[in-house]
Amino acid sequence: MPQVLSLGELLVEIMRPAVDQPLDEPGQFVGPFPSGAPAIFIDAVARLGVSCGFIGVVGDDAFGRCVLRRLKCDGVDVRGVRVVSHRTTGIAFVSYRSDGSRQFLFHLPHSAAALLTPEDVREDYLRDVKAVHITGSALGVGEGVREACYRAAQICKQRGGMVTFDPNIRPEILGVEAVRVLCEPILQACDVLLPSSQEATMLTGDADEETACRNLVERGIPIVVLKRGAQGCVVFTEGHRVEIPAYPVIEVDPTGAGDAFAGGMVVALLRGMSAEEAARFASAIGALAVTKQGPMEGLPTLSEVESFLASV
Ligand code: ATP
Ligand code: MG
Numbered sequence: 001m002p003q004v005l006s007l008g009e010l011l012v013e014i015m016r017p018a019v020d021q022p023l024d025e026p027g028q029f030v031g032p033f034p035s036g037a038p039a040i041f042i043d044a045v046a047r048l049g050v051s052c053g054f055i056g057v058v059g060d061d062a063f064g065r066c067v068l069r070r071l072k073c074d075g076v077d078v079r080g081v082r083v084v085s086h087r088t089t090g091i092a093f094v095s096y097r098s099d100g101s102r103q104f105l106f107h108l109p110h111s112a113a114a115l116l117t118p119e120d121v122r123e124d125y126l127r128d129v130k131a132v133h134i135t136g137s138a139l140g141v142g143e144g145v146r147e148a149c150y151r152a153a154q155i156c157k158q159r160g161g162m163v164t165f166d167p168n169i170r171p172e173i174l175g176v177e178a179v180r181v182l183c184e185p186i187l188q189a190c191d192v193l194l195p196s197s198q199e200a201t202m203l204t205g206d207a208d209e210e211t212a213c214r215n216l217v218e219r220g221i222p223i224v225v226l227k228r229g230a231q232g233c234v235v236f237t238e239g240h241r242v243e244i245p246a247y248p249v250i251e252v253d254p255t256g257a258g259d260a261f262a263g264g265m266v267v268a269l270l271r272g273m274s275a276e277e278a279a280r281f282a283s284a285i286g287a288l289a290v291t292k293q294g295p296m297e298g299l300p301t302l303s304e305v306e307s308f309l310a311s312v
Contacts, residue, residue: 001128002053002077004045004266007121007152008038008138008145009113010056010081011090011106012063013255013295019098023105032063033294034070035092036113037135037168040256040295044263044285046075047299050270051128053077055120055148059112063089070296080125087112094255102255109142117144118151131266132156135259136169136199139182146182153189162269164192166262167199176202187216192223192269194262200226210234214241223275225265227258227286235279242276247287247312256295261286263299284309 012032021027034043038054045052054076058064060083067089071078090111095103108114126132132152139146153163165186171179183203187193193216195203200212213224213236224236232246264285268278284305292298300308 001125002051003128003130003270004042004050004052004133005055005126005129005131005152005156006038006042006052006133006135007055007080007116007148008135009036009090009108009141010039010054010058010064010067011036011092011108011111011113012066013092013094015093015293016095019096021095023093023095023103029093030293032066033296034067035256035295036067036090037137037166037259038133039067039071040259040299041133041135041166041263042076043071043074043296044260044289044299045267046071047301048263048267048285048305049075049302050267051077053080053125055080055116055125055152057082057084057112057115057120059083059088060085061088063091064112074299080120080122082115082120084112084115087115089113114142114145116148118147121148121151121155123155126152126155126159129156129159129161130270131162131164133164133166133262133266134186136165136167136179136183139186140169140174150185153186157189162191162266163189164194164262164266165190166194166258167203168196168258171202187221190221192225192265193221194225194227194258194265196227196258225275225279227261229254229257233261233279233283235275237275242279244276244279244283247284247308249287249291251290253293253295254290257286257289259295260289260299281305
């Protein structure tokens with residue numbers, strides 16, 4: 001059975017090929033690219049050569065096959081993915097603006113992805129689990145998906161495994177208070193928290209991200225890594241703060257960097273690296289992830305990471 005697990009939304013991303021092509025006008029698209037934050041994470045882990053599996057739901061359609069084929073080819077165990085005939089696979093349409101911001105249009109709450117339930121998280125499938133990664137995006141898809149995430153985190157904890165959490169949930173729809181309530185059960189189980197700046201302050205209500213991260217460590221989360229895109233990351237552990245610069249690369253598509261980073265972090269920690277060493281390794285995975293168009297396309301194998309690290 002897989003050692004690293006993730007669960008939640010599987011979807012395809014269909015994107016505008018150039019910047020400033022808004023979604024409300026006719027025009028070109030490229031894709032479908034396999035995507036979904038927890039899926040990008042697990043694909044990163046698989047490409048790094050670690051035994052891993054995914055729990056989710058796709059439709060019995062071309063987009064579902066596209067995502068599943070990709071995960072399978074990269075080495076993800078997909079026996080935990082259910083295929084349903086009465087709903088279609090999740091879709092995200094994406095357009096980038098020249099100021100770096102993104103416009104998204106999701107087909108998700110009414111897609112197959114939202115049919116995930118706690119019953120999909122089977123104890124025997126988690127028999128050998130060493131780490132479960134939860135994304136805020138999954139907590140926001142709907143109640144069934146959320147309860148499935150809580151259950152996976154809880155089983156992993158009971159078995160002495162590590163729970164990692166990327167709180168990439170959008171407060172715009174649910175409101176900050178509701179988002180904090182949804183995140184709380186995962187924060188309580190969490191060993192490694194991977195927020196970006198606004199996510200850190202959203203979770204604590206502090207005015208600045210540094211204070212927020214320190215408070216998150218103080219409340220008992222052993223490792224908090226603040227992700228800052230091309231500015232790198234900051235690792236917070238009890239009484240320590242270390243800044244880790246980003247590797248210099250040419251950014252083609254920033255989507256999925258955070259999920260790739262999380263994959264690197266989990267693989268490195270399972271190999272016994274310290275929080276700081278793990279974040280340095282994860283930074284290389286995040287950097288390589290942004291060098292290709294499509295959220296999973298830049299994810300490196302271990303030997304690609306090694307040659308990259310030897311070249312910088
Ligand atoms: P997303 O939500 O799109 O998955 P994120 O906001 O969660 O991304 P980022 O901070 O964008 O996460 O990226 C995670 C890490 O990946 C960064 O801390 C950095 O180490 C690396 N990274 C991201 N963008 C770049 C870049 N342009 N150049 C080099 N490294 C990068
Ligand atoms: Mg993020």
